[in-house]
Amino acid sequence: MEISNSERAKVLIQALPYIQKHAGRTIVVKYGGNAMVNEDLKFAVMSDIVLMQLVGINVVVVHGGGPEIGSMLKKIGKESRFVNGMRVTDAETAQIVQMVLAGKVNKDLVQLLQRHNGRAVGLCGLDGNMLSAKKLISDEDLGFVGEITKVNTEIIVSATKNGYIPVVATVAGGENGEVYNINADIAASRIAAELGAEKLILMTDVRGLLRDKDDDSSIISVVNVSEVPKLQNDGVIGGGMIPKVNCCVEAVRRGVKRAHIIDGRIPHSILIEIFSDEGIGTMFC
Amino acid sequence: MEISNSERAKVLIQALPYIQKHAGRTIVVKYGGNAMVNEDLKFAVMSDIVLMQLVGINVVVVHGGGPEIGSMLKKIGKESRFVNGMRVTDAETAQIVQMVLAGKVNKDLVQLLQRHNGRAVGLCGLDGNMLSAKKLISDEDLGFVGEITKVNTEIIVSATKNGYIPVVATVAGGENGEVYNINADIAASRIAAELGAEKLILMTDVRGLLRDKDDDSSIISVVNVSEVPKLQNDGVIGGGMIPKVNCCVEAVRRGVKRAHIIDGRIPHSILIEIFSDEGIGTMFC
Amino acid sequence: MEISNSERAKVLIQALPYIQKHAGRTIVVKYGGNAMVNEDLKFAVMSDIVLMQLVGINVVVVHGGGPEIGSMLKKIGKESRFVNGMRVTDAETAQIVQMVLAGKVNKDLVQLLQRHNGRAVGLCGLDGNMLSAKKLISDEDLGFVGEITKVNTEIIVSATKNGYIPVVATVAGGENGEVYNINADIAASRIAAELGAEKLILMTDVRGLLRDKDDDSSIISVVNVSEVPKLQNDGVIGGGMIPKVNCCVEAVRRGVKRAHIIDGRIPHSILIEIFSDEGIGTMFC
Amino acid sequence: MEISNSERAKVLIQALPYIQKHAGRTIVVKYGGNAMVNEDLKFAVMSDIVLMQLVGINVVVVHGGGPEIGSMLKKIGKESRFVNGMRVTDAETAQIVQMVLAGKVNKDLVQLLQRHNGRAVGLCGLDGNMLSAKKLISDEDLGFVGEITKVNTEIIVSATKNGYIPVVATVAGGENGEVYNINADIAASRIAAELGAEKLILMTDVRGLLRDKDDDSSIISVVNVSEVPKLQNDGVIGGGMIPKVNCCVEAVRRGVKRAHIIDGRIPHSILIEIFSDEGIGTMFC
Amino acid sequence: MEISNSERAKVLIQALPYIQKHAGRTIVVKYGGNAMVNEDLKFAVMSDIVLMQLVGINVVVVHGGGPEIGSMLKKIGKESRFVNGMRVTDAETAQIVQMVLAGKVNKDLVQLLQRHNGRAVGLCGLDGNMLSAKKLISDEDLGFVGEITKVNTEIIVSATKNGYIPVVATVAGGENGEVYNINADIAASRIAAELGAEKLILMTDVRGLLRDKDDDSSIISVVNVSEVPKLQNDGVIGGGMIPKVNCCVEAVRRGVKRAHIIDGRIPHSILIEIFSDEGIGTMFC
């Protein structure tokens, strides 16, 4: 559809109240899933983020990088093993994780944002002691999978104040200099809480919370965190959604105003969430 | 036409490079003509201006108010007389001009901008000694019609820095405490020059410069100021366009990057000018 | 009387402790009455205010303009009607009030202050959303006479910090974009309170509170606000003094240290109040 | 003579243009002579200085202390010897000079200024390496009498910016840690030059430059520095006036706008100089 | 012993954690005793202080000057008389005390610090109204010996912030302009408390608190202020140590983290205290 300049202007004007609402606030975007693999979606996300910064929002990007880690491990002939969705991480794997996340995925995102004329800086949990962690204790030994013990957002705030979009790879430092692999959803949730963010947005490959798994139109738009236990009992929240929902609940409990699970497969889903009344996906508050 | 959220997002993204280009720059808008009378156009202009401020542009609004002055003069039973398009301004008229411009039109605009959630302050050339003037010498005595002798933009800059949109009524102070009526186009041009503005935008009731007066499609999009004399000889620039074009030329000569004559009768013409490649109206550079 | 340079120096030195006492403090002057009509008194007041700013006092000038409104209304053939001292203000009158106060009286004062080498800016209650109001409910419908609902002094403080004397015309904005006429004494009192001012000074055409109406020497110099009810019962406070005294009491109750009713007919009465021990007029504390 | 409050106000207002002229400028006062001995004059000078600071002038006080040095030397049984008006300063004398100037006269002035509610700090040429000096070479060995080699006003500027009146005792440090006695007039002149001062004021015990030594009414109000050689040839400048005039000439040559020789025996002579058109004493420009 | 460059580097590195611990903190050094007389020790102390400033510690130096006062009094033929260790101070003595402390000892220290490339400013209790005092009441009339009534550290903080080491002579101003002699240990203790200092260091001529007066190896390294009464009963704290210990206790009670009595006769005792784990002397906490 061809949109005329005059209609374009109207669209901009209709975005005005949303821009006014968010200007000066902090929004943490967990970037992942399909939107990180598909080139078109990737471009759409990058421009969404640069636009957000431009209209005065403090955007913080937190990312994972499962597929790239997997393919690197394959290259060195190492098999990936998962327990409850978490990668078993021996010392060698831990090094690959750090390299791929902090050196490849992270810096590629920085470069991409800058090609959209954003100003960005690539950080990981080690920089400025941002994320401290200890070994995550579970039934099976997961190796260097960590649990966050402390979040120090000074370096993020300093980057934001100096006009850079902070892009964060989620590895964390341990007490004795070891490096832990941290789940990116959890890290995003904790960073959003520590920053007193307005919003946490988790980009996923699902529409949101569906009352009927097989019916996209059964999406639940708003969930009060107090309803979560019942929804879990009812089986509405299940499988891979459980940890995502937990991150949202945790964020809201620690003071984030709103947490969202949105569908990263829809182009510009972040902007749609931020610049419309009806939003997109499921919002926890 | 119904525009989907997804298309809206695309429109916003397409505005991104234009926003990046103008952020932090100064744009002076001379607001007048039909766009100041028609309520819908008025609303459109107000939201355009608030949006511009929001995306980081320093907007300065300069306005006239001929019709409101005329109707006030009529109320007190005084006839308006014009010489070469300039109002003959005796002492009583000068007072009415000041009252209507600085007290009515100006403050109404301030209130309107604020109803669009902008923050604005209404100033006139007397505030902070912004505009100094002397009597304009012409064949016929025009009374208190002034010629600008000095522009002091400190109070405009201070308003902008403190987050207010300065709205300027163009009366100016004379050496002995008299008050002069100043042509708003000229004042806008001089203020833009003094501010080192990126753009001066004159809102008019014509399409722009037309090669054939009767054919809107013959519009000249870009004019180099050096071509102006020839265009004037050719009769392309004539009648009421001459002073408008002179203001643009003068602004460019004094360092404004671009000056525009745009059609205020088209809704959101300012945004269209700023946020598209082809722009609207005629640009002088 | 000729005063020698040496005596002049002594006078300056004797002002020293008063200057030290007030430097850095805020004083709100309600300017009105005779001192606003008589040219000599006007000049005296302007220089008093500029001097105050110069010695480090944050002066805020609030003014009315009854006589000028009246004469303008007369010009357009409209009669002024008053109920309990308040002007009945229909829609047309409201526009005249705004024009005259914000466009004429206000900007003339700004120009006058600047001719005394002060730096001033003319504001009204609409600028920066300074004064919000709703319709004043009374027995008889007064039209657009408003009651203040909110005072936002940001724009006053910002003007002061940038070295401008804010001059305030007391019209206020309503919820739906209507404009209300506000009593200037009340506005001054509320602004002083919101600013946490050191002093509110109401310039009037009387000596102050007199124990015996007909004997200027029976002036009461100091009144504790708790004594006001008794003085009212005794008839010492009566007639036109009641609303003035109420403004003073209200200001003190809301945190202003001292409120004064002074005689604007005495040249330099503000300076005399500020720079002498005995002061002038009646002080409420 | 009794001065009424109303006349007092007028005097203040008449000082307004002078205050406006000097606010924000730097004035260096060399304090000495009779005005430093007579208690009444001392009080007058202190209040003059505090008033100057209060109206926004950056005052710097430089002082000598000949009589107090003399009486201290007498106490320890040491005779004062002078060559060409300069004290011959052996090692022991140098110590006494430093003690008396920097420890007694200087700090007493600080205390006195503070008793007038000024804020002051007592400095000497050693503090912050303000004054560097070398031995003054002359026909007769003068011991530790120094010639200024470098002036560093950082500590003076920092005191001024923090709201303190700097009071300076004129001893200076030598390259090898020795301390030199510096002529206070010369030090004041050099400090004024280095500060780019508006005025240097030398307080003396004479009326100023007199055309006829015996006739106070023959005072020369204004001297252009280019006229000085002729005045010296004519004998108008002679004796003790020569070094004073040289200090003034030197100051003007190095960029001070105006240098004054005023009569410290007249109470408030500084204020009279600053706050009147005709001034007092002799001005070099 | 010759120390190689490589060993030097190691020593610097070993100082690293101590520097990190103290950077940005305030340490008040009471400088006195032998370390103020012996030239080598003097040089050592000066370089210690300059080094402390350089590594980011806010050092404040407070000093006495007994011996120099004594010798000056002797010069003018006046005998020193002491009651309970305090100098009986008549008016003339008070002047000598002020002169010697604030003019000689103080400024000599400033010059010495600057010869070590420090930046220093010499202050006394009169500057910026730092120390206010009243007459100390005791059995015998001590004259102008004062008791501190108020400590105003603004001028110290301002000096520190501007990069100067404040050096403080302990004379204080009385209510009526009189000047009091203040015990330097007590002044240091009070200034440290008012500054919220990390440490108060009293330089003395003893090793510290000794369990056995005659055995230097019996030194008590750490004393909790609650143990002081018992130690006093046991006679471990006695004689001249009592007032010193009281100053330490007082400082700790008023919020100083640690107070130290160290042996100024050991070169670089301050650095040893600050840059080693075992420290030196006795620490009160």
Place this chain on the structure above:
Amino acid sequence: MEISNSERAKVLIQALPYIQKHAGRTIVVKYGGNAMVNEDLKFAVMSDIVLMQLVGINVVVVHGGGPEIGSMLKKIGKESRFVNGMRVTDAETAQIVQMVLAGKVNKDLVQLLQRHNGRAVGLCGLDGNMLSAKKLISDEDLGFVGEITKVNTEIIVSATKNGYIPVVATVAGGENGEVYNINADIAASRIAAELGAEKLILMTDVRGLLRDKDDDSSIISVVNVSEVPKLQNDGVIGGGMIPKVNCCVEAVRRGVKRAHIIDGRIPHSILIEIFSDEGIGTMFC
């Protein structure tokens, strides 16, 4: 050898003039070679850098990581090929280089500095568009080996100002989003020049420039850049030293005061260079 506390203090004091000389200046350290492999040396370098920051030096660390890149390539079964000492870098290799340098070596250094209580941030040439590059043209196609086209130090300066030690991995972005491998010595030299650094220090595995290759004692301490051609002709500069020397010359030519080639195999060689007169290695100026 046991060094006493007293000797330690002396060593610190002797470092004083060197600290004073460098405080506030910028020093760029190219970290590489043996000092990056040997654990003890690594620790020594880290503490040297943290100490430098602590005494007020702006340290910037630039690093390579050849050995770690080689071992990673080996892991994925890829052979390293070098032409003239430069790694031939195909697309896959370029990705490994980026990952290892920016994700592993860089962040490990950050963590290590922080374990020494430094505050650090790991950056690469992509962050904040620090390094822009184009393909290096040479006889043989080297693939993604880049030549620097632009250095933007904003992000380095911003990190330094916020108290972080910037650690820089030398990959750079190309015009079309490709990533280039940049020689770390050259990058360090260019960054030092752009920062207007005081010093560039290249850590190598040689003593410095030797007149006789086989005799460590024949070291040339100081080389004027104008002497370099002759030294190259004489064969004193040859082999692997040529590019190192060129970096130093280039840095000096572009405004760096001094460039050093030092021996990273000697513990604390940086500190020895900075904190002694004789320094270590070879200095170019």
